[in-house]
Amino acid sequence: MHISFAKRCAILEGLRQRTRQATAEFYQKPGVQPPPLAPLIIVRPSGNNTFSLINRATGMVIAERFGHNNATAHARELEAKEAPFNVKQFGRFLSSWTLRFGITLTVFAFFGTHL
The missing domain is CATH 1.20.5 (Single alpha-helices involved in coiled-coils or other helix-helix interfaces)
Known part of the structure; x- marks a missing residue:
């Protein structure tokens, strides 16, 4: 260069x-x-009132729907399902597993002292 x-x-x-x-x-x-993030799923017309739902990251067609309203509603549903795993969800997950592990140890300790 x-x-x-x-x-x-x-x-x-x-x-x-x-x-x-x-x-x-x-x-x-x-x-x-901050500005909102770009949508994960793109709705693109494919002819005859048919719309393709395309994953933005991979470029692959996820589904096809008849009618624009049906396609956008389905895209919103799919985006809601793909919510990112945030800190609050991780905290809930960790606390539930900690509680389960603690209960299991308590049960083993209880039965271990009675044998």
Whole structure:
């Protein structure tokens, strides 16, 4: 690569990093809400009032529906099912398993002392 192109690429990469950093700092301010994420499923017409539901990440067709309202309703249902696993859900999962493990140990300890 030519020296001038390499310099230009290095400068642009530095500007991109600074832009990402400034954006992250902006959304950390109180009262500033980040923009909503892009939809996971795209509804695309495929002809004769038929719509394809396409997974955005893989580009594969998930389902086909007749009518735009049916297709968008089904896409909303699928996106609701694919909710991300967040910290609150992880806490509930961990506490339930901790409780189950504690009960199991208590039962073993109880029966172990009576034998």
